[in-house]
Amino acid sequence: MKEYSRRGPQNAKELFNLRHSSLRNVIERTFGVLKKRFPIIASGTESHYDVDTMTKIVLGCCILHNFLRGVDNDESLIEELDNELLQEDVQATTTHAREHDYRLGCHIKDTIANKIWQNYVNN
DSSP states (O other): TTTTHSSOOSSHHHHHHHHHHHHHHHHHHHHHHHHHHHHTTTSSOOOOOHHHHHHHHHHHHHHHHHHHHHHHHOOOHHHHHHHHHHHHOOOOOOOOOOOEEEEHHHHHHHHHHHHHHHEEEEE
């Protein structure tokens, strides 16, 4: 993301990567805060609940978090998480997807990248 602070994205792929990176950053920070505040979310890699129940738990935690911020906006939790994220050395993990899935994923990504690029250029 630092690369694009000096110059804007030059093509669809760069714009997609910038927006994808920004979105991923926000999602990681959000779940980091929720996991610190609500240990039920950070209970390990294997959930004890089904997907529907976990979805409701996460939504409920988001609602409670927003309510608590409105009542007592204590920024220390968010600052603590930001410090931890700065100290982490984020390493990309690789997965072995089947060739068909990989091609399909690339096609979907390219389609999205081209659409947001056209929107970016037109506005």
